[in-house]
Amino acid sequence: MQNKRTIKFFAIIFSLACLFQFSCTVKGGMNIIIEVSEPDIIRSLSGYCADTTFNQAIDLTIQRQKSSDEDFVTLFGTAFQELAPHASLASIFSTMELKDKIPFNATNDEVLRVLRSESDDAISKSYNILRSRIDRFGVGRPNIQQLQTPGRILMELPGVKDPDRVRKLLQTMGRLEFWETYSFADPEILSAVEGANNMLRNMQALQEETTPTEDTLQQLDNEYEYTFEQYAKDHPLYAYLQPSTYQNEQGQTMVHPSATIGYSHIKDTARVNKMLASVSNLFPRNLKMMWTVKPERQDSYTLSLIAIKATTRDGSPRLTGEVITNARQDVDHVSGSPNVSMSMNAEGSRIWKQMTHDNIGKQIAIVLDGYVYSYPYVNMEISGGQSSISGGNMTIEEAQDLANILKSGEMPVPVRIIQETIIVP
Helix, strand or coil: HHHHHHHHHHHHHHHHHHHHEEECCCCEEEEEEEEECCHHHHHHHCCCCCCCHHHHHHHHHHHHHCCCCHHHHHHHHHHHHHHHHCCHHHHHHHHCCCCCCHHHCCCCCHHHEEEEHHHHHHHHHHHHHHHHHHHHCCCCCEEEEEEECCEEEEEEEECCCCCCHHHHHHHHHEEEEEEECCCCCHHHHHHHHHHHHHHHHHHHHCCCCCCCCCHHHHHHHHHCCCHHHHHHHHCCCCCCCCECEEEECCEEECCCEEEEEEEEEEEEEEHHHHHHHHHHHHCCCEEEEEEEECCCCCCCCCCEEEEEEEECCCCCEEHHHEEEEEEEEEEECCCCEEEEEEEEEEHHHHHHHHHHHCCECCEEEECCCEEEECEEEEECCCCCCEEEECCCCHHHHHHHHHHHHHHHCCCCCCCCEEEEEECCC
């Protein structure tokens, strides 16, 4: 045990020495230590199981790892055994992804061996993806190496001038999804949104022990001085999520027949999410609402809320980034703005052809890590497996980084920067 701790001590000293040497010899740049979280890997392998004992074992393992030289999987196995001596790990880890490796009757020791192998593979894959992203980023002579501590990766990046761009590049999962969409003008969606606003108003009135009448609301609407506080009280959702509507030539308010439900200031999106979650039972079960990744205009602080339509039995997207064989920064021939062109494999091309055929005249949302990057209208069936990501006021650098991320592949689990030093030239 003493020898192990001595080795760990010298490993830490070596890592710090590397950082110090880099700081002294490189004229400008950035050095980083990244952590691939083993708890996140185990949770991911379980399909993010909600079992109480399983999650208690994860938390207990995290605490014990601080004062132990044992690997995470071994500590997890011990913690789980202590909390549930007769429970089976196979019942937790016999997921669709692991069904060929973990049969339902596997022993706990057999499951732990698979978890250890899968965890090592996830760390190795994360390392290779991060290295690929940095190599494509164009850093001159980067030094990238796995440290002695499992899941820790050291990166020495000389000459980096935009640390924020590097942070985003390294910490992006890269989970690409293609989704069908609802139209806000769909009666089912429109009535659900209106019902949500009304229910939120009634919930708020109950909390305040007052119930606004329709006459009162109409009177307030007609008053010249109608403060935001009054409006937010009577229309809680619409005060922070402006519905996607327009005025026609007759001055009537009309609903836009697009996938955009409404618009919200960036600072208000968390509030809108919370309100919508509290009345989620009003919405169709296959509706997912996702925000655009950034304002569509450079001078705007407003994001769009997009109505995503899940059409598969398990609620997953019909198409994901696994089918992408190549991606590159390009230019939109119509607008002249930067975009990302993508090519798909044979299976992806087949699904994309059918998906575009089924949605002519409708919008398909292209989503990365839960945010909508573009949601173009489909004008015709697209064969050959070609697609693109555009819009959202994308810069050339953002398009280059997005293409880099898609070519490198999706990270198996999130990573985080745990130590960072900026070297000023």
